[in-house]
Amino acid sequence: MNIALIIAGGSGNRMGQNIPKQFIHVYGKPVLLYTLEGFEKHPQIDAIEVVCLDGWQEALQAYAKQYNISKLKWIVTGGNSGQESIRNGVYNLEGKCEEDDIVIVHDGIRPLVDESVLSDVIVTCKRYGNGVSSLPYNEQIFIIDDEISTTKYIPRETLRRVSTPQAYRFGKLLWAYKRAFAEGIGINGSHYTNTMMAELGERLYFAAGSDKNIKLTTRDDLELFKAYLRSDTDNEVK
Numbered sequence: 001m002n003i004a005l006i007i008a009g010g011s012g013n014r015m016g017q018n019i020p021k022q023f024i025h026v027y028g029k030p031v032l033l034y035t036l037e038g039f040e041k042h043p044q045i046d047a048i049e050v051v052c053l054d055g056w057q058e059a060l061q062a063y064a065k066q067y068n069i070s071k072l073k074w075i076v077t078g079g080n081s082g083q084e085s086i087r088n089g090v091y092n093l094e095g096k097c098e099e100d101d102i103v104i105v106h107d108g109i110r111p112l113v114d115e116s117v118l119s120d121v122i123v124t125c126k127r128y129g130n131g132v133s134s135l136p137y138n139e140q141i142f143i144i145d146d147e148i149s150t151t152k153y154i155p156r157e158t159l160r161r162v163s164t165p166q167a168y169r170f171g172k173l174l175w176a177y178k179r180a181f182a183e184g185i186g187i188n189g190s191h192y193t194n195t196m197m198a199e200l201g202e203r204l205y206f207a208a209g210s211d212k213n214i215k216l217t218t219r220d221d222l223e224l225f226k227a228y229l230r231s232d233t234d235n236e237v238k
Helices: 031-041 057-066 082-092 115-128 170-183 193-199 219-237
Strands: 002-008 047-052 072-077 102-107 130-136 141-143 152-154 160-169
Touching: 002 031, 002 082, 031 047, 031 057, 031 102, 031 115, 047 057, 047 082, 057 072, 072 082, 082 170, 082 193, 102 115, 102 170, 115 130, 115 160, 160 170, 160 193, 170 193
Parallel strands: 002 047, 002 102, 047 072
Antiparallel strands: 102 160, 130 160, 141 152
C-alpha cells in the first residue's frame, strides 16, 4: 500500500493573509485541494492522510467531500513544528500500515506535484528503501568568511536540491521518528524528514524532480502558481 502523508499544519504568516496559506482560494479552490487532487488522481496512491492545522479539520472534511477526495482516510492534528506534524502523521499510521508499505511525505503547499515525479519517488523507494525528489543546483554557492566577503565556494556539481515528495518504507520511517524524538536528533529548526534521516546515518536516494513543484511561501509564489495554472488552461484550450 502507498500512503500519501500531506503536511498542512502551518499557519503561513509570511503570505500576509488572514487564513492559513494552504486554505487560500486560487480561482475558487483552496491551495490544499489542488495538492490533494494530484494524489487522488494518481493510480499508485491507495490512501491519503492529512496533518491539518488545528481548528481547520472540519473545513478540510467539507472540502474533501466537495472535491471528491475519496482517498482521504485520516485527518491528524498538526504539531508545533513541521517535524512534530510529520511525527503525528507517522505515529497515527502505526497499526494501520505494514512495515513495507510506502509513505510519501509531501508539503500541502506544493500543489503542482507532477505525476511522473510522484511515480519516480515510489519506484525509487521500492528499489532502495527511500526516494527523495531532487534537482541539480544551477546557481553558485559561496561560503561566508565574514559579513562582507568570501574566498570559498562549493562546486555546484556536488549539490542537489531536495524537496517533497519524499517516499520511505513505513517501518524505517516509524523507527526513525521514534529514535529522533527520543534522542533529539534532526527535529529542530528547519529540519525535515530527509535531513533527519541523514542525521540518523541513513543514505538517501535521489528521485526525479520538477521546477514546477514550487512551495507557496510568499505572495510572489502564489502569483507564480496562478501563472502555471493559466498556462495549463491555455494549453488545454489549444
